Amino acid sequence: MKLKDETLGMWLGVLGVAIFAVTLPMTRLATGTTEAPQLSPWFVTVGRAALAGLLSLAFLLATRPPLPQRHQWKPLGMAVLGNCLGFPLLLGYALRTVTASHAAVITALLPLATAAVAAWVLHQRARLGFWVCAVLGSSLVVVFSVLRASQHGHGFSFEWADLMLVGAVVCASVGYVFGAQVTPSLGAERVICWVCVMALPFSLPATLALWPQQPVATSAWVGFAYVGMFSMWMGFFAWYRGLAIGGALRVSQTQLLQPFLSILAAVPLLGEQLDLVTLAFAAAVVATVVVGKKLSQPRVVARPATAGGTA
Template identity: 40%
Template sequence: MDKTTSGWINGFIGVVIFSGSLPATRTAVLQFDPVFLTVARAAIAGLLALLLVLAFREKRPARADLVPLAIVALGVVVGFPLLTALALQHVTSAHSMVFIGLLPLATAIFGVIRGGERPRPAFWLFSLAGSAAVAGFALMQGLAAGAGEGPGEDVATSSTGDLLMLAAIVVCGLGYAEGAHLSRRLGGWQVISWALILSLPAMIVLAIVLMPASFSGIAPPAWTGLAYVSSFSMLIGFVFWYRGLSQGGIAAVSQLQLLQPFLGLALAAWLLHEPVTWTMLAVTLAVIACVAGARRFAR
């Protein structure tokens, strides 16, 4: 199997794993405070990563790798989980899933900046078209809420969730590209493991400080959501994702993320019984078509 094909396979596995992140976060944040959820999932994943590094007796990263690892940690260990958890207090996971359509564009932009990749002009036209579709969807949702409710409180709430999701996409794209660039030297699972370990001391302290007074009222679905985002979303998924980006190219393989909204919408409807409107499906399919075109011109 050639390196490019291996990259696409690893990237696809990562996307499948990540597609369950927002529904799992939505389930967990219904009973866990979003800030506690963020630090708890990072602490649990950090402990698992520490065991993994010790088991394989991995050599410590060089001093020059610490800043890139810190960027990865701030982007995907803290930034994206926290911002999405906060956003999911205002919007459903089905609504937030459409914003994942922006991730290929964000990742590709940072791939150009950090990875030195140079996609053809047509790539950017398709990517920008997909981004415009997502932005238009968010605008229509806000206008519809304002027209239906009147006072404006729901509009503010929807706008807050949309802005938080947009910020999450930016920091996640940076973390993806930085991690993929670094994994060419360290390896995919090593990058996410060291990023988690780097943030582990702070995450453990914050998890203890923010821990609820009692866990007696936490239902099993919330614990399942916490377990999923701690193990799969924070660690296992990145093992495949960073390997795929480094092998197949950041801009090219990042286009696989357009499968994530489709898979996530299906999971949200199946597991959480959330409504999935025709508008959400139409926009998601439009974005998938745009980034599928961008993939053709990624190199």
């Protein structure tokens, strides 16, 4: 692999991660808060899938790829449930209650959760250290959530919004893993396009049925357009292409920037304040992800060198 390709792949990976990072504040802009609601989380969920589905349909008609084979429809369907429905719906409801910075800490577990789901679904054995890191990272998230709840006067409890964020992480990781199963055969960009097109028979009528009847702020529509065009569609083009050009192992490490980029993006977009406690917990969770990803594969036993081999 040429150095130029590695560099391009890395920058495309960073671009994809940056696009995904802004999803949290843009979703909060779209849904509003409990005190000042805007678009309903259900509308944002089906609407962003419908917008991405129409864009995907145009892309597939222009490129004319072959239809997926019968055995590929089930993984694509699981990706629809995880990435098109479960993740955005739970995220939308949670962000009506908690800040984007708060959500960034919990969703920082996504790379670790994806590795855990891959070990379960794809029957990949992971070393004990990986599971220790997974438990440690999850424990940090629980401590952070309980601490935040106590600061907000809710006592030492786990907020419903945090449970929804954990559910969103699980849904996204399931969608990623099943989508990854068919990526080598279908092609990276076509996977997200087929996923979005498969959701169209449900997402498009639901969008029209749930179209808001009350006035909605312009900022909410901007947030909605972003999560439909970029978070649900164009971000995957940059991310998947970066993984293909620069190497998945190297480029995937850029995902560790995502929680910090989400926290930074929430400052100008939502007026949130930089919080040292939030940053510290995000850094601690990311540290468990770094170590956990290194231990996500079983240890490779080196073969002894044979006589006459080259150094």
